[in-house]
Amino acid sequence: MPTPKIVLFYAFAPLADPQAIRLWQRDLCEALALRGRIIISEHGINGTLGGDLPAVKRWVRRFRQHPAFADADIKWSEGTAIDADGYSVDFPKLSVKVRDEIVSFGAPDELRVDEHGVVGGGARLDPDQLHRLIAERGDEVVFFDGRNALEAEIGRFRNAVVPDTDTTRDFVRLLDEGAYDDLKGRPVVTYCTGGIRCEVLSSLMLSRGFGEVYQLDGGIVRYGEKYGDDGLWEGSLYVFDGRGSVEFSDHAAVIGTCAGCGAATSRTANCPDASCRRQFVVCAECAAVPCEEHTSAATA
Numbered sequence: 001m002p003t004p005k006i007v008l009f010y011a012f013a014p015l016a017d018p019q020a021i022r023l024w025q026r027d028l029c030e031a032l033a034l035r036g037r038i039i040i041s042e043h044g045i046n047g048t049l050g051g052d053l054p055a056v057k058r059w060v061r062r063f064r065q066h067p068a069f070a071d072a073d074i075k076w077s078e079g080t081a082i083d084a085d086g087y088s089v090d091f092p093k094l095s096v097k098v099r100d101e102i103v104s105f106g107a108p109d110e111l112r113v114d115e116h117g118v119v120g121g122g123a124r125l126d127p128d129q130l131h132r133l134i135a136e137r138g139d140e141v142v143f144f145d146g147r148n149a150l151e152a153e154i155g156r157f158r159n160a161v162v163p164d165t166d167t168t169r170d171f172v173r174l175l176d177e178g179a180y181d182d183l184k185g186r187p188v189v190t191y192c193t194g195g196i197r198c199e200v201l202s203s204l205m206l207s208r209g210f211g212e213v214y215q216l217d218g219g220i221v222r223y224g225e226k227y228g229d230d231g232l233w234e235g236s237l238y239v240f241d242g243r244g245s246v247e248f249s250d251h252a253a254v255i256g257t258c259a260g261c262g263a264a265t266s267r268t269a270n271c272p273d274a275s276c277r278r279q280f281v282v283c284a285e286c287a288a289v290p291c292e293e294h295t296s297a298a299t300a
Helices: 018-031 053-064 127-140 149-154 170-176 196-207 219-227 291-299
Strands: 004-012 035-041 044-052 073-078 094-098 123-125 142-145 155-157 188-191 213-216 233-235 268-270 279-281
Touching: 004 053, 004 196, 018 035, 018 044, 018 053, 018 094, 044 053, 073 219, 123 127, 127 213, 127 219, 142 155, 149 155, 149 268, 149 279, 170 196, 188 196, 188 219, 196 213, 213 219, 219 233
Parallel strands: 035 094, 123 213, 142 188, 188 213
Antiparallel strands: 004 044, 004 073, 035 044, 155 233, 268 279
């Protein structure tokens, strides 16, 4: 019986030939019947892949043979299923592309990377260190969500600041406008799904005068592995694959509110109108309601 697995991974490292890495990864994933998305730039690699457990293990072994990726943080989770052709049902296809950035903040010239990773990023905190910081500094500590606002609607750290962002590029605009200058004198803990967005976000904040910036090492995923729903996290974790979201326990809080009827839900869905690219937090009953009705309800 196939065992579906999904891996989430990234590595910041100077890459002299991103196109060669793209061809290698495309051919390797195709040979192993893996699907998912990989983005490569001169700064490193970022991706998520799904497939049968033995194939994913073989991919990991080959991936780590590259010197730049030997220490990459690879996070494992359960996939939904493997189809009759041997592919993960959580991804519609395989996409391997070269971009200017492996996380699209729209500021590739600001990012500095060496063989140790991002230069000038926030101090790393593992889950236990985060709890110690909270114990020592209390309400002075600010959680700063480094994801898009939709993701935070179904799960976030308690009392977190959630910027009004539709895309990652919005963070640079908001920081440059001074929207969060009032936090510059406080300890700020940035967090995101697996840690990659905060590698960049924390460096952008420090370069703009934030004095004490941390990043949650391994992101929400590692925190959830350690503390589940018995710590400072509340709700479900939004994921960029067919699962939509995942929970860390059987007693996860449901904090999302359906844009259609106001019911509690952890479900997200694309707008049923093919011309609309928006996503909403929406219950199953309201999922087929036209986009304008969600928008009206959400802004009422």
